[in-house]
Amino acid sequence: MIAMLRVENVWQRFGTLEVLQNISFELQAGEFVCLLGPSGCGKTTLLRIASGLLKPSAGRILFNGEPITAPRPEIGILFQQPNLLPYLSTRANIELPLALRGVPRTERRRVAQDALAQVGLAEFGEVYPSQLSGGMAQRAALGRALVQNPAVLLMDEPFGALDAMTREYMQLELLSLWQRTGKTILMVTHSITEAVFMADRVIVLTARPSRLGAVLDVPLPRPRRLEMVHSAEFGALVAQLRSYIGAPSS
Ligand SMILES: Nc1ncnc2c1ncn2[C@@H]1O[C@H](COP(=O)(O)OP(=O)(O)OP(=O)(O)O)[C@@H](O)[C@H]1O
Ligand SMILES: [Mg+2]
Incomplete structure (x- = not known):
């Protein structure tokens, strides 16, 4: 099966700064994938590359098997700031x-x-x-x-600036929109619990220079409900991600 979006051996450097080192992964049609990684590791850079806004130093992005050389309407991008006029x-x-x-x-x-x-x-x-x-x-x-x-939505910490309650509300709204429309979503987040709550799969990037650290499947049932965050299964997934990232376990 041809992936909806394929990130293939992507490297990015800005001058002497090595940001991304050989990143590869795929999104299948209809998947919800979260991208997790420490601040400054290159998540936004990777999203800009995946959208066709930035040409990587090496490697390529394929949409339905076809290399992307410029932004295209099938791939939408949503930044952390709404940037409304x-x-x-x-x-x-x-x-x-x-x-x-x-x-x-x-x-x-x-x-x-x-x-x-x-x-x-x-x-x-x-x-x-x-x-x-x-x-x-x-x-x-x-x-x-x-x-x-767009068939694919790339989202860069879309809820980062929102208060906790609005954020939960927006998470549920986005999941419902995703289930209604069948879009393929790649969402960047800083939050381990948000990643587990939203995703089918979580991709972890290491600190810069960033490599693919780990990939975790999230087998929690759909539709996700807020109460699920209290379940043992949810806690175990969060703990596993924390251990990959080396974050404190509090
Ligand atoms: N156009 C650019 N020119 C030079 N350096 C850049 C450019 N864009 C990003 N960088 C550098 O690349 C690194 C990764 O930046 P990026 O914005 O992708 O990180 P991030 O993972 O999204 O961080 P955050 O979680 O804080 O949003 C940073 O060190 C940044 O300074
Ligand atoms: Mg960023």
Whole structure:
């Protein structure tokens, strides 16, 4: 079976700084994979490479078996900061990728309205980004990524800036969207528990220069529920990841 996204022997250096060393892994269609690693190890760099925004020093990325040389609509990327344009309404922000591609206005409206509904902002299209809460802004950014109907969504710590309760809510919303749409997701996170809660599989990067440290399958049943974090099985998976990373066991 050809992988939906394949990272193949990727190396990245910036001048004399060695960031990524020979990273390889695959995402199968419909998988939810989390990428975990210490700050500065190269997670964002790897996501930028996987999206086609950055050409790696060596190695390549394959989408459905085809090498990627530039960003493409089938691969959406969501950054840690929502990066909404403050002078455009939420709706106009979400329509922007379509407007840039020259999609006609009525079609844009229809797709954007659907994306607004998908991310729970159907009533907030006319609101400006400064009037959105942090979680709503992040949902708007997700809506903007969804209008291109990407098969693969690359997400860079999308909930990092949110408070704990909003974060839990957003995790559940994202899982439900993922199950509804069947997208393939690669999500970067700092959080071991978030990785176990969300993922089918967790890929661990070592400290820089970063190599593939470990890969852990997460056989917890779906749909995931918040109570699962208290189960012994969940605890064991978290402990295993901690031992790979060498983090304190508190
Ligand atoms: N364009 C660039 N030019 C030079 N160095 C860069 C560039 N982009 C990233 N780096 C360096 O590469 C290393 C990895 O950065 P990256 O942002 O990928 O880390 P990260 O794992 O996402 O960290 P964090 O968890 O803090 O977000 C850092 O040392 C950073 O300074
Ligand atoms: Mg980063």
